[in-house]
Amino acid sequence: MLEKFLDYIRIEKRYSVHTITSYQKDLEDFASFVLETEATADLRGVNKKVIRNFIVQLSENKLSKRSINRKLSSLRGFYVYLLRIGEITVSPMESISSLKFYAEKQQAFSQDEMTMLQEKTENKSAMSLLEKLIIETLYQTGMRKAELCNLLFENVDFSKSEFKIIGKGNKQRVVPISERLHRDLQNYAEVRRPDEENKTYFFVNKKGKKLGERFVYSVVNKYLSLVTTKEKRSPHILRHSFATHVLNNGAEISKVKKILGHSSLASTQVYTEANIEELKKVFNKAHPRALKK
Structure with a gap:
């Protein structure tokens, strides 16, 4: 049943390889728990009590609330699928809520820190072109780690200076490449040596394997x-820094949303918090009502 579900999200839902791998890991962890505690491999007969016991075990194993919620999301998707194909009539996830938590505030690197990094890496002869490109591509495009690893060679368009990125949910977006990054990418394209199995990927390691x-x-x-x-x-902090810096420098939030591949504007608005903090500082220094007498 699990294999059928994974085929469903790969073929019909067209989820990315990274997402499918996450679903598989979450569901296999749950299946192992059910086998150990209920002595059965049949996930169709699971009830809410088993789900709650699973959450308790994950908490006792010090798994973060964010990670637990991801596993619960995977289980919801799986049981919705079982309902859809008629394998069950009631989902054990029906009244199971996600755990509440306060997301840790991400602290972007300052533009000075990123400039300092650029200066250090340019003067560091031991740094490989690949390592430099990993950092610069993530920072200059806001690309996710998995998106960089899965970037296809055919999706790097040097004639238009842009990437076509395949993100979450197999959604595609186009991201521009700066002139400087364009030059470094071309240099790398000439020296990369992928093996036969991984030649479709743009970035490969010294052994020619996908990153x-x-x-x-x-x-x-x-x-x-x-x-x-x-x-x-x-x-991820480089992605956060990219968004914060381009917004600070006047980029439209709707444009940044497209570049980041966010499905909603609310996700992008998280990065405007830094702007608000800067605005507070300016206000407290300059506004006559805020000036200390």
Whole structure:
């Protein structure tokens, strides 16, 4: 039944490889739990009590509320599918709510920090072109880590200076490439040496294999540690920094929404918080009612 569901979201829903992998991991974790606690491999007979016990175990294993909610979302999708094909008549997820939590506020890197990073990487002869491009592509395009790893060679259009990115839900968007990034990408395209199995991917490692997300994270973390003491030094923070900086410099939020691949404007508005904080500082320094006497 699980394989049929994965085929459904791959073929009919056209979910990305990354999303399908997440669904598979979440559902396999749940299936293992059900087998261990209920002594059955049949997920159709699961009730709400089993779901709640699963949540308790995940919490006891110190899984974050965000990660637990993702697993619950996967289970909802699976049981909706079982309802749809008539395998069950009532979903055990019917009255199961997502856990409430306050999202940790992401702290973007400053433009000075990013300039400092650029200067350090340009003067660092040991830094490979690939490592430099990982950081610059993420920061200059707001691309997600998985999107960078899955970027196809055919979707890098040098004639138009743009990427075609396949994001969440298999949605496509077009993102412009700066002149400087365009030049570095062309240089990389001439020296990349993919093996036969991975030649469709634009970015490949020294062995010619498709980039792994763990490798991308390690590269970003390593070089950002040169310019900041902030604890969060992930590819996602580069995406956050991209959005914050272009909005600070006058970009229209609707345009930024398209570049980031957000489905709703509310997701993009998160990045305007930094603008509001800057506005407060300006107000407190300049407005006559705010000036201290």
